[in-house]
Amino acid sequence: MPGRSLLEKIWDQHVIARLSEDTDLLHIDRHLLHDLGGSRGLLDLKSRGLKVHNPELTFATPDHALSTAPGRAGTSKIGLELLAALRVETSASGITLFDVDQPGQGIVHVIGPELGLSLPGATIVCGDSHTCTHGGLGALAFGIGSSELTHVLATQSLIQRRPKTMRARFEGKLPLGVTAKDMILALIGHIGAAGGTGYAVEYAGSAIRALPIEGRLTICNLSIELGAKMGMVAPDEKTFEFLRGRPYAPQGEMWDLAVKAWRELPSDPDAVFDREVVIDVEKIIPQVTWGISPEHVVGVDGVIPDPKAVDDPLRRAAIETALEYMGLQGGAPIAGTPVDWVFIGSCTNSRLSDLRAAAEVARGRKVAAGVRAWVVPGSENVKREAVAEGLDKIFIDAGFEWREPGCSMCLAANGEVVAPGQRSVSTSNRNFVGRQGPRARTHLASPASAAASAIAGAIADVRMMGR
Ligand SMILES: CC(C)[C@H](C(=O)O)[C@@H](O)C(=O)O
Numbered sequence: 373m374p375g376r377s378l379l380e381k382i383w384d385q386h387v388i389a390r391l392s393e394d395t396d397l398l399h400i401d402r403h404l405l406h407d408l409g410g411s412r413g414l415l416d417l418k419s420r421g422l423k424v425h426n427p428e429l430t431f432a433t434p435d436h437a438l439s440t441a442p443g444r445a446g447t448s449k450i451g452l453e454l455l456a457a458l459r460v461e462t463s464a465s466g467i468t469l470f471d472v473d474q475p476g477q478g479i480v481h482v483i484g485p486e487l488g489l490s491l492p493g494a495t496i497v498c499g500d501s502h503t504c505t506h507g508g509l510g511a512l513a514f515g516i517g518s519s520e521l522t523h524v525l526a527t528q529s530l531i532q533r534r535p536k537t538m539r540a541r542f543e544g545k546l547p548l549g550v551t552a553k554d555m556i557l558a559l560i561g562h563i564g565a566a567g568g569t570g571y572a573v574e575y576a577g578s579a580i581r582a583l584p585i586e587g588r589l590t591i592c593n594l595s596i597e598l599g600a601k602m603g604m605v606a607p608d609e610k611t612f613e614f615l616r617g618r619p620y621a622p623q624g625e626m627w628d629l630a631v632k633a634w635r636e637l638p639s640d641p642d643a644v645f646d647r648e649v650v651i652d653v654e655k656i657i658p659q660v661t662w663g664i665s666p667e668h669v670v671g672v673d674g675v676i677p678d679p680k681a682v683d684d685p686l687r688r689a690a691i692e693t694a695l696e697y698m699g700l701q702g703g704a705p706i707a708g709t710p711v712d713w714v715f716i717g718s719c720t721n722s723r724l725s726d727l728r729a730a731a732e733v734a735r736g737r738k739v740a741a742g743v744r745a746w747v748v749p750g751s752e753n754v755k756r757e758a759v760a761e762g763l764d765k766i767f768i769d770a771g772f773e774w775r776e777p778g779c780s781m782c783l784a785a786n787g788e789v790v791a792p793g794q795r796s797v798s799t800s801n802r803n804f805v806g807r808q809g810p811r812a813r814t815h816l817a818s819p820a821s822a823a824a825s826a827i828a829g830a831i832a833d834v835r836m837m838g839r
């Protein structure tokens with residue numbers, strides 16, 4: 373029998389019942405709820421006369437619909453209603469809620485790892501496509517739909533089809549100015565936004581091993597933008613050090629037992645994957661998207677694709693559509709494109725290391741005239757730690773606006789939008805049509821690249837602004 377992969381090991385440990393050749397009923401170890409879907413699911417359950425099966429495995433926080441303005445000024449009526457309902461329904465079900473202004477509140481994919489709720493070898497679900505983020509700790513984590521959400525609330529289990537497996541190996545030493553965000557954008561550019569469809573992706577290789585946990589979370593976060601519902605990195609010593617002592621991580625003797633079990637999780641050397649991709653990270657330069665899909669990506673020293681140079685009529689038409697929406701000329705260099713907005717935040721890039729990387733570029737410099745730049749920490753804890761080390765001051769002195777934790781401009785929630793026709797460099801994960809507001813134009817990039825672009829007033833190569 374061939375060896376098993378990380379995915380297969382976690383999967384097999386969670387099978388309650390084998391339903392068919394490729395479909396199993398899985399036990400779910402953690403269920404995370406957010407303000408957009410959480411109360412709806414709990415109300416749905418109630419209307420069926422059912423109870424939450426395992427409230428102690430379910431955790432909630434508001435993130436999508438809250439204002440991130442200082443003091444939370446101006447949360448919309450809908451946002452307030454969702455928050456009120458989340459409070460009432462979690463309390464009635466005995467579910468822990470990390471509420472506004474409490475340590476623990478934040479974007480659901482930032483708080484899970486931060487609190488030690490997300491653990492290696494665990495199955496984690498949330499009614500949110502970026503649940504794949506938690507795979508950065510070696511969890512099997514994926515987004516679910518609203519009926520599945522109710523199913524998990526009622527049974528703590530879920531029916532799932534076993535995915536195919538892909539291993540994406542990143543090899544080599546990351547060049548200066550190149551980050552985890554650039555690695556994953558480069559992979560999406562290489563295999564396409566549907567390249568991972570139907571697969572669970574394991575990110576491996578020397579460059580993944582060298583990445584701190586927060587970088588691994590960033591990589592896994594964009595799995596869904598690769599088409600893959602699940603992305604994961606095998607746990608190692610860095611994972612254990614990251615989790616040690618976190619509030620919900622196992623403690624004492626349980627910790628030792630857990631680490632012993634987690635050491636068994638990495639894929640066996642002879643594990644077989646349905647697809648293997650190898651990326652040489654030494655060839656990656658800072659990435660920035662030019663179009664309306666994360667696969668529309670180039671190196672920041674590159675040029676915007678010229679549709680005239682593309683023979684395939686379908687591809688040519690897709691490029692033309694994207695360029696028209698984005699207001700860009702094919703064949704022109706991407707660097708130097710003037711920007712109106714910079715957004716540093718989202719579950720992709722709003723952790724402490726992201727803010728540090730952006731602050732390093734911003735320190736002692738000024739946001740260009742005419743550019744609005746926001747920094748939205750991913751959680752209340754990230755915010756407090758950033759303030760404790762003075763990052764907020766660096767940003768404010770440089771002309772950035774420092775805000776409260778939440779999803780904010782990542783999905784144009786709560787009126788936090790880029791105006792029609794305006795151009796933003798964003799550290800988030802989606803540059804779809806209208807994602808940051810009707811007719812808003814989004815360029816995805818790393819926190820360091822976004823900060824560099826805010827200072828330059830145009831898409832900028834952070835390597836030119838090194839310290
Ligand atoms: C609102 C939520 C369901 C959605 C998701 O599933 O990802 C959102 O978080 C997003 O990023 O578009």
Ligand code: SF4
Nearest residue numbers: 502718719779782783
């Ligand atoms: S930060 Fe953006 S991508 Fe992440 S959960 Fe919120 S809306 Fe979705």
